[in-house]
Amino acid sequence: MRVLITGITGMVGSHLAEYILTHHPDVEVHGLLRWRSPLDNIRSIYNDVSLHYAELRDLNSMIAMLEAVKPDRIFHLAAQSYVTTSFTSPADTLQTNVIGTTNLLDAIKILKLDPLIHICSSSEVYGQVTEDELPIRETNIFRPASPYAVSKVGEDMIAFQYFLSYGLKTIRTRMFTHTGPRRGDVFAESAFAKQIAEIEAGLIKNPVRVGNLDSIRTFSDVRDAVRGYWLLLEKCTPGEVYNIGGTQTMTIGEMLEMLKSMACCKIEHVVDEKLLRSSDVTLQIPDVSKFQNTTGWQAEIPVKKTLEDLLNYHRKRIARANMGDVK
Template sequence: MKLLLTGANGFVGQYVQAALPGVPLPNGLDLRDHAALTAAVAAIRPDAVVHLAAQSFVPASFENPRETFDINFYGTLNLLEALQSSGFMGRMLFVGSGDTYGRVPEADLPVREDHPLRPRNPYAVSKVAAEALCYQWSQTSGFEIIMVRPFNHIGPGQSSHFAIADFARQVMEIRMGRRAPVLQVGDIDVTRDFTDVRDVVRAYTLLLEKGQNGGIYNVCSGREYRIRDLLRQLLTLAGVEATVEQDPTRLRPAEQRRMVASFAALQRDTGWQPLIPMEQSLQDLLNDWEKQLQ
């Protein structure tokens, strides 16, 4: 199987490449460039596609919503048209986001795929629109499309733009004597649903093979983790003692105090369940930062 992978250089893309050797788009190719994308897809002639590429930084989507829509919605349309013009007859996996649900009342947790989508930022809006586009194409084009809504990822190689990866970096800097034993944090009394990136990619692999055409699947652990507890676990694993200081610049109004989702649909159709324990994810993250900081 020849797999076309968009977003190959990102955090998740690198894990997809390791699990499913594929052909990335040529370096520097912009999804907004219809002609270049069409030529690249025609040259690759893939049997399957994993579409990860996106503008996924929420603050940037507020600063420039048009650019976010151009990449995430029109970029997806360009890819679909390029696949169609190349005679593609395989399966495509579209990677959306759990952020598309917006604010979910606690009574509705764990969130399931039939929950209304109420996106609250331009990034999430662009993903709702692109997912709807993919559903339409799954029904009217000559190829099949499966859509996923992944929740929070964790694992080695993640950028310190993300809270747990940032805490792991700070903890390791303290252990190596490079920073005072004070951790700078934002709001750590919220809960989130975290899945190890390697489990996420295994879900993508299984869905590409067994997912229903036009099907939409949450990819999540089904477990609710308090950020404060994960921070304590990082400190324990690293053998570090530190005080925790709330940094006002890291505080974002967290409307969603609790979040957990259900992976029942994914399990029903593929047999998938998360396998990597949180302790291993955190230890691997610490080890990765230790290597990077040496």
């Protein structure tokens, strides 16, 4: 079996590649990346995967790459995934996430390939829900509150349309908040962890700068998420959409306090107005029963372990950088 992971150098893509190599060693793992993609996350598996340079926004490059790989399964994880950036670069976000996904699906159609295709949408498509809509089901209406969320609605719906119109075997997920080691430091929990590690190392001074701490999120670990993604293409039905998420719900402020309790010194924080969004999604609690009933998947890693590993990830990065400075 040949598996293609778009966005293999990201947090989720790299963990998924590691999961497949560890638990399914007979599977060929191929990864799509751009010429400027950082390779840090896949250094340990660089020689165990086949990497292909192509650009989602260039249909010709997608055709050439897919013709070379001819994958049996595709995990489409590549995206412009930072909500704040989508406000400053909305057209680029839409181009990457909607047109890029359309090019991927068009290339599959043009080449007459028949892979199972995981399309990674997002819980952000639901936007700001009301309390009577909790927990959020797959049938909830869309209220996208950012250009990123709009792009994920487009990606979600184009995948469904290509299933209906052309029979492409797309299966969509709407993943709720997931994090862990390698999380980009533009995301709240990773930004907090990085600042704490920098304060511990004496690189910056207190306080940690934060945004809205009242938002409610249900957290899951990226390593649980990728295990779920593998089960998705093993057991789920093309054309369907599935919520995936954890069971541990808390405010961003409570998550911050948990991280602060792990620090080696006293950590303070202050709200930075620049980190507040003009429109925000503050209530995300998923109903994942459809996915669990279909696959038997359960979130296993507690959020405390996830945050400890994320904090240690940043500590190790700082330590390595300091060793480099010494050299």
